[in-house]
Amino acid sequence: MNNLKNLRGTVDLLPDQLIKWQNVEKIVLEQLARASINEIRTPILEMTELFIRGIGEGTDVVSKEMYTFIDRGERSCTLRPEGTASVARALIQNGMLSNHPLQKLWYMGPMFRYERPQAGRQRQFHQLGVEFIGYDSVRSDVEIIALAWDILGKLGIKELNLEINTLGDLSDRLNFQKSFLKWLEINKNSLDLDSQNRITKNPLRILDSKNAQTQNALKNAPRLFNFLSEKSHKRYSHLKKNLEILKIPYVENFNLVRGLDYYTHTAFEITSGALGSQATVCGGGRYDDLIKQMGGPNTPAIGFAIGLERLILLAGKELEIPRNTDIYIINQGLIAESLAMDLSRKLRNYDLLVELDLSGASFSKQFKKANKLKSKSIIVIGDDEAVKGEFIIRLFDQSGNGNEEEVISFENDIDLEKWINNNLLVK
């Protein structure tokens, strides 16, 4: 029995911790609803092919981090490592792009990547993703960045850094890649080993290598920014201007590439120093070619994902406080216990947190329990009350001073409601 354990990189979320999760999720979902974004749910398990084609074979995520296995029907299946590819697939497959070319969608759920766990990183983790499908205007880029920024702001998270970059469109990138590859051939030896390996696999990724030696060498390399078309340049400066109008502070990072192949034009990341080495809480960008590449109609899109574990880490302690019990029902005796159960059901029609003591323990014990839970009030039903068809109700404040008891008949809903309104529902 003792050797049954959860798998490495997975965690049990226990009731105490879930208070914070639920509070954070509530705020996030409210914000999404207000921006009139609709939910979409796709399977956690997909064909492996989807991610190879969607994310890109040369990426780290696909080449070494996927949970892939052969199922009983000999299909290669993969636990999703991210959400965008699935959403794109679902939209194409369900013909949603011809009927509703414009849509704003969100999803939330577990993702899986086989990596070494560390602070802010698990093998099963959770993401909130937002995708604006069919939108190509700069304003949609701005709106989605603002949305991410505001969600973090609503949670009271301070000291965030927004980094932005532009990757241009496909032809910008090809032009750049040509001369970048030439430079890489010549300067190969001044790069670190990882980066050398990427020359053939995924050269763009070399740009955001964190190796100091490589970063130093890259200072003399051609810059993607200089290969952007006039149109791409304009798009990017328009984006910056809009962010300034909205007073969203940003930092340009020309080396921000992002690890998934599908990004075009705008790429952005929001980081926090409070997270340790896994500093990114939100990452996103535009992916105008993905849906077409996956066999759908030519559909521009932009999206982001927020890592929920990291979000929880950043969110304030005030979200960890549980709601106190409003009424604790102390009860003992055969008839009393039935009456108590009936009363507890009645009380749950109000916006109250009601706990019925089921222990059958002594009154003294039940009072202690009510006190431990910091219940705002108590109801007492014993044999005496049961016989008379009434119960005792009273406030139960922490000072321990005797509050006035009130006796109410089980039939008298009007007095009960009055008491609740006067004592519990008013601030």
Added chain:
RNA sequence: GCGGGCGUCGCCAAGUGGUUAAGGCAGCGGCUUGUGGCGCCGCUAUUCGGGGGUUCGAAUCCCCUCGCUCGCCCCA
């Protein structure tokens, strides 16, 4: 995949070779069988992540292994 740190009760922890493994919190029971916060009393690890070895004797030393954690890489 590669480095560093760590593993004693549900939680926090003392103990670094000698025969009963401190203490605190939480939990349970009692003082007080129908009225709470405080207090007092009692109970709660045959065992120190697991396995092997050294020794008369190990939680303490050695080896292996598992796990956790932090960092590299990468990402949310």
